[in-house]
Amino acid sequence: MKVPERIDHIAIIVRDLEQALLFYRDMLGIVPREMKDVPSEQVRIAFLPMGGPNGSEIELLQPMTSDSSLAKFLEKRGEGMHHICLQVDNIDTALRDLQAQGASVLDEQPRIAAEGRAIFLHPKGTHGVLLELLEKSE
Numbered sequence: 001m002k003v004p005e006r007i008d009h010i011a012i013i014v015r016d017l018e019q020a021l022l023f024y025r026d027m028l029g030i031v032p033r034e035m036k037d038v039p040s041e042q043v044r045i046a047f048l049p050m051g052g053p054n055g056s057e058i059e060l061l062q063p064m065t066s067d068s069s070l071a072k073f074l075e076k077r078g079e080g081m082h083h084i085c086l087q088v089d090n091i092d093t094a095l096r097d098l099q100a101q102g103a104s105v106l107d108e109q110p111r112i113a114a115e116g117r118a119i120f121l122h123p124k125g126t127h128g129v130l131l132e133l134l135e136k137s138e
């Protein structure tokens with residue numbers, strides 16, 4: 001696979017988006033570009049972009065139900081960093097090459113993410129960080 005191009009986002013899991021925005025928006029001054037519900041992950045996301053078109057974002061994730069994997073993560077670990085996302089140009093190639101090398105890929109197929117197609121790698125294989133690789137859709 002080609003080297004990942006950039007850090008796309010860092011995702012932080014929170015109990016209450018509006019409460020979290022009191023810090024990230026109102027104190028840090030980062031203006032959200034969008035708030036989006038992603039039903040497939042049972043989550044609501046606030047996207048906080050920095051650095052222009054090639055910059056990166058903080059994503060604030062609020063679980064919308066109590067039985068999703070994100071909700072269970074929040075219950076167990078509390079608020080905090082959930083994952084880091086690197087952008088790749090071809091998610092199918094990345095998945096195939098990583099699987100062939102025995103990487104700790106959690107997905108058999110790319111999943112539909114908020115901004116494209118993505119796979120996740122388990123922290124046990126990435127030295128402690130849940131890692132998302134994302135091919136962005138146009």
Ligand code: CO
Nearest residue numbers: 009011085132
């Ligand atoms: Co993500």
